Amino acid sequence: MRAARSFLFVPGDRPERFDKAAAAGADAVIIDLEDAVGSEHKSSAREAAATWLQDGGSACVRINAADSTEHDADVAALGGLTSLVAVVLPKASGPAVASAVAQRTGAPVLALVESAAGMLRAAEIAAADGVVRLAFGHLDYAVDLGSDNGRTAMLHGRSTLVLASRAAGIPGPVDGVTVALDDPAVLDDDLAHARDLGMTGKLIIHPRQVDATHASYRPSEEEVVWAQKVLAAVDGGPGGAVRVDGDMVDAPVIARAQDILRRKDR
Structure with a gap:
């Protein structure tokens, strides 16, 4: 969960797709019991997810929000499932519910921030017991703000989650979905923008988005050469700050170089 770059959604009421999603190469699969499932199929989706996990599958599960009538049943169904990678908590608005979900299920929580209320408490949510990552539900967030989903309108939200994650000592947040499935350039642009802001993963909705997501978070050849240099x-210097290609190299630069080499073979 801490190092995952890609989180692939699969509808909870389509159990015939669970194995295919698991084989798609994403770092994590999210079985969705919330937005992807109609109210009449909630119970059967919950049962299908629990059965698949009990039978050897491994995935995250997005449950229904705390204010939903399905929330308690979702949490109860997931309790004690050792192959449950994490619980994705939608509409996270405070630390108490996130910690309660982690405690009741015995699994870490990926807290999905989708509202102004949640954004204002992002630092508390990030620091809550059991929370291992934050994620940005930018589509719902835009609706809540009465705003469009443009870069400028969403900049504060993305940056807030990056800062909250860093302050809490957890990995950078996971960016929201790109709904344009037939235009790879849009996905690449979204990935580059989120990465530049400090986000470290992405929610994805189709297997064809896996490779581009992984490539985006893999250092370029030029970055690897620079880091090695x-x-x-x-290693060969006199100690303290040194110069490389005319630039001063000190502890923060060294840390960045080490991180690049750590990620180069993923």
């Missing part, structure tokens, strides 16, 4: 200079 930096660490070589430090």
Whole structure:
């Protein structure tokens, strides 16, 4: 969960797709019991998810929000399932519910922030017991704000989640979905924008988005060469700050170089 880059949704009422989603190459699969499932299918989706996990499947599960009549049943169904990777908590608006879900299920929580109320308490949610990542539900967030889903309108939300995650000592947040399935350039642009802001993963809705997501979070050849040069200079240098290609190299630069090399073979 801490290092996952791609989180692939699969509808909870389509159990015939669970194995296919698991084989698609995403770092994590999210069986969705919330938005992807109509009210008349909630119970059967919950049972299908629990059965698949009991039978050897491994995935995250997005449950219904705390104010939903389905929430308690979802949490109860997931309790004690050792192959449950994480619970995705939608409409997270405070730390108490997130911690309660983690305690009741015995699984870590990916808290999906989708409202102004949740955004104002993002730091508390990130620091809550059991929360391992934050994620951005930017589509619902835009509706809640009465705003469009443009970059400028969403910038504060994304940056707030990045800062909250860093302050809490958890990995950078997971960005929301890209709904344009037939235009790879849109996905690439969304990925680059989120990565530049400090987000470290993405919710995705189709297997064809997996490879682009992983490639986006993999360092370029130029970055790898630079990182190797930096660490070589430090290893062979006199200690303290050194210069590489005319730039000063000190502890933060060294840490960035180490991170690049850590990610290069993923």
